[in-house]
Amino acid sequence: MAASSAPSANFRTWPIVLLLTLLSLPLVVMYIYLFVDTVTDSSTGSLIPDTFTLSHWDFLWHTKVGKPSVWVVLVNTLLFATSTTTVVLLISSMVGYALSRLNVPGRSVLLAGVMVMHAFPSVTLLIAIFVVLQMVGLYNTLIGVILVKAALDLPLGIWLMKGFYDTVPWEIEMAGITDGASRFTVWRRLVLPQVFPALAALGLFAFLSGWSEFILPRVLAPGNNVQVFSVYLASLIADDNNFDLSMFKAVGVFYAIPVIVLFVLFQRHLMNIYGGGTKG
CATH class of the missing domain: 1.10.3720.10 (MetI-like)
Structure with missing residues (x-):
C-alpha cells in the first residue's frame, strides 16, 4: 500500500518539465518566426506575413555583387x-x-x-x-x-x-x-x-x-x-x-x-x- 501511494517519478518531475517548456517557448517561437520571415513578406509596420516569397533566398542561385558565391x-x-x-x-x-x-x-x-x-x-x-x-x-x-x-x-x-x-x-x-x-x-x-x-x-x-x-x-x-x-x-x-x-x-x-x-x-x-x- 505504501508503494502504491508513493508518487511516480513522472508525476514528481512534471513541474520541472513544465517550467523548462515555458522558459523555452519564447525561444522556439522566435526561431519559428525567424524562419517564416525568410520565406514571406509583410506590409510596412506589420508583424504578420501576408505574401510567400523565395526572393530572400536568391543568394543560393545569384552571387551578390562584390561578394563571393x-x-x-x-x-x-x-x-x-x-x-x-x-x-x-x-x-x-x-x-x-x-x-x-x-x-x-x-x-x-x-x-x-x-x-x-x-x-x-x-x-x-x-x-x-x-x-x-x-x-x-x-x-x-x-x-x-x-x-x-x-x-x-x-x-x-x-x-x-x-x-x-x-x-x-x-x-x-x-x-x-x-x-x-x-x-x-x-x-x-x-x-x-x-x-x-x-x-x-x-x-x-x-x-x-x-x-x-x-x-x-x-x-x-x-x-x-x-x-x-x-x-x-x-x-x-x-x-x-x-x-x-x-x-x-x-x-x-x-x-x-x-x-x-x-x-x-x-x-x-x-x-x-x-x-x-x-x-x-
Whole structure:
C-alpha cells in the first residue's frame, strides 16, 4: 500500500518539465518566426506575413555583387571546420594516450603548460600569429587559419582525451601485449574503441568551434576566395548601402542548418561524454 501511494517519478518531475517548456517557448517561437520571415513578406509596420516569397533566398542561385558565391563560402567553411577537427582528433588522441600511459619525462610540467596555453584567449595572440603567418607565407590562406585554430583547440582536446584514457583498465592493454600485439595496435584496436564517446564529443566540439569561428578567419584570411560563413555574414552587415535584413536572416538560417542537424544526430554522444571510458 505504501508503494502504491508513493508518487511516480513522472508525476514528481512534471513541474520541472513544465517550467523548462515555458522558459523555452519564447525561444522556439522566435526561431519559428525567424524562419517564416525568410520565406514571406509583410506590409510596412506589420508583424504578420501576408505574401510567400523565395526572393530572400536568391543568394543560393545569384552571387551578390562584390561578394563571393555562397557555395564557395560553404566549401571554405566545411573545409576549415573538418580540417581543424581532423587535426585536433588525430593529435589529441595520440598525445593524450602518451601522457596517460607512457612515462614521459616532465609529464607534469607538460600538462601544466598545456593548461596555461589554453588559458590565453586567442585574441591576445593575434598580432604575433599575424606576423608569423606573414613570415611563412600562410597569411590569407585557409591552411594557415586551420593550423592556428587547431593549435588553439589542442589543449582542451589533449586534457579531455587524457582523462578518458585514465579510465581505461590496464588489463586490456596487457592482454593485447601478451598476445604479441604492438603498442600501436593495442592503442588503435583495443584502447580507442573504449574512448569512442570522448572522440565523438571532441570531434563535435571541434567542428562546431571551427564552424562558428569568426575572429581568426576575419583577421588572418580576409580575402573573398577564402572567406567563411561567419565573415560572410559580417560583411553583409557592413554593407550599409545594400543591406537586406531579410536576406541576412535567410543566410543566418542557412548557416545554422548544419549545426542543428549535427546536434540532433550526435546529441547522445554529447551526453555520453560525462560517463568516461568503458571499464571492464
